[in-house]
Amino acid sequence: MIHNDTLRNVVNFALFQAGWFVCVLYPGLMAAGFVVLLLVFHMLFVSQHRSTELQFIGAGTVLGGVLDGIWFQTGILDDGTGSVQITPVWLVGIWAIFMTTLSHSLSWIGSKPWLPFVCAPIAGPFAYWSASALGAVQLPNLTLSLAALALGWLVVFPSLLYLRKALYPELIR
Numbered sequence: 426m427i428h429n430d431t432l433r434n435v436v437n438f439a440l441f442q443a444g445w446f447v448c449v450l451y452p453g454l455m456a457a458g459f460v461v462l463l464l465v466f467h468m469l470f471v472s473q474h475r476s477t478e479l480q481f482i483g484a485g486t487v488l489g490g491v492l493d494g495i496w497f498q499t500g501i502l503d504d505g506t507g508s509v510q511i512t513p514v515w516l517v518g519i520w521a522i523f524m525t526t527l528s529h530s531l532s533w534i535g536s537k538p539w540l541p542f543v544c545a546p547i548a549g550p551f552a553y554w555s556a557s558a559l560g561a562v563q564l565p566n567l568t569l570s571l572a573a574l575a576l577g578w579l580v581v582f583p584s585l586l587y588l589r590k591a592l593y594p595e596l597i598r
Contacts, residue, residue: 426470430598433471437529440467444522445552449561452515460518467525474595481593482524485585489520492581501573502553503563515561527589528596534586535597541583549578 427433444463448456464482472478494512496502504513527535534540550571557564564570589596 426473434530434532437467437471437525440471441522441526441530445519448515448519449556449559452513452561454514456515457518460522463522464525467522471525471529474593477593477595478525478528481528481589481596482521484588484592485524485527486517486521488581488585489523490517492577493517493520496573496577499573500565501570503565505563524585527585528593528598532598535590541586542579545578545582546575549582550574 427436440463444460447459468475490512493516497512534544553562553574556562
């Protein structure tokens with residue numbers, strides 16, 4: 426286990442970035458397998474509360490996967506075929522590795538009550554727009570898609586931080 430907080434955060438951030446890029450550049454089962462490896466590494470070397478953090482990651486991954494599924498069903502997101510019925514596995518993988526950041530490299534966002542409401546509606550849609558620019562997903566109506574994503578992230582991100590605070594307080598540093 427890594428004992429230095431700063432190093433843990435740097436490793437966590439690097440793992441997330443690597444996972445995000447692999448999932449976006451190579452969407453599919455290979456990306457999901459890579460995410461599993463990153464999660465194992467995270468649990469072994471970064472996490473200080475493995476069981477609790479795994480529960481938090483699982484809860485947030487389900488919530489994020491459902492939200493993305495709604496966006497696919499409503500046409501906010503598209504995979505290019507128009508036939509996606511459930512959230513693609515690579516996108517679920519991104520949610521899983523994203524959830525690791527909330528107790529580590531992105532934990533600072535929860536330090537001010539207003540900060541998640543400012544960061545989330547910008548950063549969340551930016552990630553999807555970036556993924557669309559790299560060809561992993563499509564935003565069929567750019568303005569509507571970005572507005573819906575911003576609204577969704579305005580709700581889901583603070584909710585995830587609240588969930589962490591209410592049910593998993595040992596994950597807050």
